[in-house]
Amino acid sequence: MRLTFLGTGSAMPTGRRAQSGTLLTADGTALLVDCGSGVLDALARTDxxxxxxxxxxxxxxxxxxxxxxxxxxxxxxxxxxxELTVAGPPGTTALVEDLLSVHEYMQDRLDLTLVDIEGTTFSLAGFEGERMETRHSMQCFAYRLTPASGGPTIALSGDSEAFAELVEFADGAAVLVHDCSFPDDVDVSNHPTPTSLGAALAGADAAVGRVYLTHLYPHTEGRHEEMLDSLGEEYDGDVRFAEDGLSITVDSV
Incomplete structure (x- = not known):
């Protein structure tokens, strides 16, 4: 399985990071997770x-x-x-329909499949998925995604404060992609800082592989080493910053 970071930024552009978007490929299938500003251009640069x-x-x-x-x-x-399938939390169908009502000329151009994920498990684009609700300012899902044919699991936090149950949701994942929007000196809710994320990682009853930090606001630029040091005071696992264009092969833990 391959994981490619298309966008590792946030709602405040930096000029160096697209907004949120991650591409998973396995067994000839592809799944795009989130599609913020700049992600389509990044996707066009992939094979x-x-x-x-x-x-x-x-x-x-x-x-x-x-x-x-x-x-x-x-x-x-x-x-x-x-053909295009768009899936997500309840309200996803209405979101797409509302977009098409604004752009009327796009109505009936595509063979759309719209899915509001109501249960805790689902199948999508050759992946078996599980979802968990996060702690954010609107309903947001974290996901575990595993190729249907078997293989390693990737967990993505979505946007969320850090908490042990979310890390435990990722138990056994070869890679955990986790929001770490701000350094410690920013007073923030709905997103973690390095110390709070480190504490959640250390306090969880879970084993995860490499952790990649993403959803990075401009406040984090030039402060990556400081943030890793803060997180490392709580958690001694393998933690790295994600970067736009980074593409890795994911092996089992």
């Missing part, structure tokens, strides 16, 4: 391109996670790829 991605999974509906959704729909239509 698979937006033509090769017919399934989008949303963690939640904040703009920095969905703002390239209508752009993706139009690009696939223009490329002659008219």
């Amino acid at each position: 698979i391109g937006y033509e090769g991605v017919d399934t989008l999974l949303l963690t939640h509906h904040h703009l920095d996670h969905v703002s390239d959704l209508d752009v993706l729909m139009k690009a696939r239509w223009l490329a002659g790829e008219t």
